[in-house]
Amino acid sequence: MNAIQTNCISLNVHHFKLDNISLTIPNQKISSIVGPNGSGKSTLLKIISNLLKADQGSVYIYEKEAQCYKNKEFAQKITMLQQSKNQLPNLTVKELISFGRSPYKHFFSNQLSMEDEQIISEAMQITNITNYKNRLFYSLSGGEQQKVRIAMALAQKTSILLLDEPTTYLDISHQFEVMELLQYINKHFNITIIMVLHDLQQAATYSNYMIALKQGKIVQRGIPNEVLTKEFLQSVYNLQARIKFEDGYPLIIPNIRR
Numbered sequence: 001m002n003a004i005q006t007n008c009i010s011l012n013v014h015h016f017k018l019d020n021i022s023l024t025i026p027n028q029k030i031s032s033i034v035g036p037n038g039s040g041k042s043t044l045l046k047i048i049s050n051l052l053k054a055d056q057g058s059v060y061i062y063e064k065e066a067q068c069y070k071n072k073e074f075a076q077k078i079t080m081l082q083q084s085k086n087q088l089p090n091l092t093v094k095e096l097i098s099f100g101r102s103p104y105k106h107f108f109s110n111q112l113s114m115e116d117e118q119i120i121s122e123a124m125q126i127t128n129i130t131n132y133k134n135r136l137f138y139s140l141s142g143g144e145q146q147k148v149r150i151a152m153a154l155a156q157k158t159s160i161l162l163l164d165e166p167t168t169y170l171d172i173s174h175q176f177e178v179m180e181l182l183q184y185i186n187k188h189f190n191i192t193i194i195m196v197l198h199d200l201q202q203a204a205t206y207s208n209y210m211i212a213l214k215q216g217k218i219v220q221r222g223i224p225n226e227v228l229t230k231e232f233l234q235s236v237y238n239l240q241a242r243i244k245f246e247d248g249y250p251l252i253i254p255n256i257r258r
């Protein structure tokens with residue numbers, strides 16, 4: 001079974017059109033959506049996560065149409081971490097993570113159950129942020145904040161996690177820390193991960209499947225080694241470059257005139 005399937009999704013936003021997107025996202029794998037700025041990656045992620053409604057087409061989550069899920073049921077299946085800039089709530093780390101339990105609460109209950117406490121504590125351990133649990137979220141560094149957001153998503157106990165540019169604004173070591181954490185979550189908890197990434201080297205290294213958009217259309221999809229080629233860089237990014245592998249890691253070396 002696929003985690004997600006979209007059938008002929010289209011959406012017009014002002015001068016932009018997301019055009020006839022049909023794709024399948026494999027279950028329990030890591031998939032990345034790549035493509036130039038403004039190609040429609042975030043828009044596609046928002047449609048999948050029900051934050052935006054397509055003009056045409058349909059989204060299926062585990063073979064059930066997204067529109068047919070009740071809100072709480074949907075929030076127990078899929079969650080999305082949006083781009084992180086300017087989202088600095090005045091809450092402690094633990095308070096923020098406890099919001100991840102909202103889809104499991106009764107209408108009249110605000111109390112955390114023993115089970116909630118255990119799940120929150122486990123989410124903090126996995127992401128290695130237990131020491132910050134009483135710190136105010138806004139006082140943390142960008143890398144620490146991103147781990148808290150991932151912990152909140154883990155506490156939500158969904159089987160699908162969407163992330164829009166999870167490593168933007170992070171230094172190179174925190175970028176790899178986040179990618180390794182996502183890989184760990186995928187492997188140990190079988191969570192399907194779908195992320196929008198700009199770094200093609202990281203996308204190819206950490207993903208099982210890649211989808212490339214350009215001007216609102218899918219232009220490539222497949223396993224990373226087949227997608228990331230010099231022809232792909234030329235046609236999708238208009239970049240002349242060669243790709244070299246060092247210990248299995250792809251290095252994109254642009255043709256720069258010196």
Ligand SMILES: Nc1ncnc2c1ncn2[C@@H]1O[C@H](COP(=O)(O)OP(=O)(O)OP(=O)(O)O)[C@@H](O)[C@H]1O
Nearest residue numbers: 013014015016035036037038039040041042043044
């Ligand atoms: N609410 C909106 N109003 C007007 N235009 C929008 C809106 N949302 C998206 N767009 C336009 O749709 C196009 C695709 O945007 P989107 O954010 O999906 O691209 P992206 O591939 O994620 O870009 P980036 O890599 O720069 O984040 C852009 O041209 C953008 O300006």
